[in-house]
Amino acid sequence: MLKKRRSLIDPGDFTVDELYSLLKLADNILKQPEKYSHACDGKLMASLFYEPSTRTKFSFDAAMNRLGGRVLGFADPSTTSAAKGETLADSAKIVSQYVDLIVLRHPKEGTALHFSRHADCPVINAGDGGHQHPTQTLTDLLTIKSYKNRLTDLKIGLCGDLKFGRTIHSLVTCMSRFENISFVFISPDELKMPSYVTDILDEKGIPYTETDDLESSMADLDVLYMSRVQRERFVSEEEYERLKDVYILTNEKLKYAKDDMIILHPLPRVNEISPEVDKDPRAVYFHQARYGMFIRMALIMTLLGFNEEVSPYA
Numbered sequence: 001m002l003k004k005r006r007s008l009i010d011p012g013d014f015t016v017d018e019l020y021s022l023l024k025l026a027d028n029i030l031k032q033p034e035k036y037s038h039a040c041d042g043k044l045m046a047s048l049f050y051e052p053s054t055r056t057k058f059s060f061d062a063a064m065n066r067l068g069g070r071v072l073g074f075a076d077p078s079t080t081s082a083a084k085g086e087t088l089a090d091s092a093k094i095v096s097q098y099v100d101l102i103v104l105r106h107p108k109e110g111t112a113l114h115f116s117r118h119a120d121c122p123v124i125n126a127g128d129g130g131h132q133h134p135t136q137t138l139t140d141l142l143t144i145k146s147y148k149n150r151l152t153d154l155k156i157g158l159c160g161d162l163k164f165g166r167t168i169h170s171l172v173t174c175m176s177r178f179e180n181i182s183f184v185f186i187s188p189d190e191l192k193m194p195s196y197v198t199d200i201l202d203e204k205g206i207p208y209t210e211t212d213d214l215e216s217s218m219a220d221l222d223v224l225y226m227s228r229v230q231r232e233r234f235v236s237e238e239e240y241e242r243l244k245d246v247y248i249l250t251n252e253k254l255k256y257a258k259d260d261m262i263i264l265h266p267l268p269r270v271n272e273i274s275p276e277v278d279k280d281p282r283a284v285y286f287h288q289a290r291y292g293m294f295i296r297m298a299l300i301m302t303l304l305g306f307n308e309e310v311s312p313y314a
C-alpha cells in the first residue's frame with residue numbers, strides 16, 4: 001500500500017510493487033466503476049494547466065468527477081494572478097489552502113517539483129516541459145499490461161522526437177525497472193534520446209539500439225511507441241519544418257511488424273501516424289487515452305489515501 005499524502009512528480013516516485021498496485025486498482029475500477037463512484041465524495045481537486053491539454057486535463061477532470069469529487073482550476077493562466085507576477089511558490093501555497101489535491105501542467109522543466117515543495121497538499125505532475133509526464137507513463141503501463149498481459153520480456157521501439165518527448169523519457173526510465181526489457185530508439189540525429197536517459201540504461205546494463213530507420217526496426221518489436229515532433233519545443237521554425245514529417249507510419253510499413261505488436265501514441269498526433277492505420281487491430285492509441293482516465297482515478301484515490309488493499313500481483 002502506498003504512503004498517504006505524497007506527490008507524484010516522477011514515475012520513479014513509485015516502487016515497482018506500488019506501480020502494480022495502482023494498475024490493479026485501475027483494473028478493478030475499469031471492471032466495476034459504480035463501486036468507486038463515491039470514493040472521493042467531499043474532496044476537491046485543482047486542475048492547473050499553464051500549457052494546452054486535451055487528454056490529461058479532461059481525463060483528470062473526468063476521473064475526479066467519476067469518483068464523486070469536484071474540480072476547480074484553469075486552462076488559461078492569464079486569467080489568474082500569475083498575470084500580475086505572482087510567483088509559482090506563492091500560487092502553490094495559496095491553491096493548496098483550498099483543495100485536497102493539485103494537478104499541474106507547466107511548460108518549464110522542474111516546475112512540478114518546485115510547486116510540490118511549496119504546496120500543503122499532494123501535487124501531480126501532469127507534464128513539465130520536455131522533462132517528465134508520469135501519469136502518461138501510468139497510462140502507457142496500463143495499456144501495455146492490458147494488451148500484452150505483462151510488463152516484462154518486451155522489446156519496445158520508440159519513434160520520433162526522443163529529445164523533447166517527456167512521455168518518452170518517463171516511459172523509458174520507468175520500464176527500465178522491469179525485467180528483460182530492451183529498447184530500440186528510432187529518431188533523426190537531431191532528436192536523439194538525451195544522455196540523462198541513456199546513462200540510466202548504461203548504468204543498469206539495459207540493452208538499447210539507436211537508429212534512424214523505422215522500417216528495418218519493426219520486425220521484432222512487441223510495442224511501437226510513436227510520438228509527435230513537437231513544434232512548441234523548437235527554437236527554430238525552419239528546423240521544425242525540416243523534421244516534422246520524418247516518420248509517417250502507414251499500413252505499408254506495418255507489413256514488417258508482428259501480428260501481436262501494439263502501437264501506442266500519447267497523442268495528439270499530427271502526421272506521424274496515417275489515419276488508415278487507425279483501423280489496424282494493433283493500433284491501440286485511442287484505447288490508451290481511455291485507460292488514462294481509469295489509471296488517474298486509481299492515482300487520485302491513492303494519493304488521497306482512499307486506496308483499497310490490493311495485491312500488486314493479483
Ligand code: CP
Pocket residue numbers: 052053054055056057127136266267268
Ligand atoms: N498525452 C497528452 O499529454 O495529451 P494532452 O497534451 O492532450 O494532455
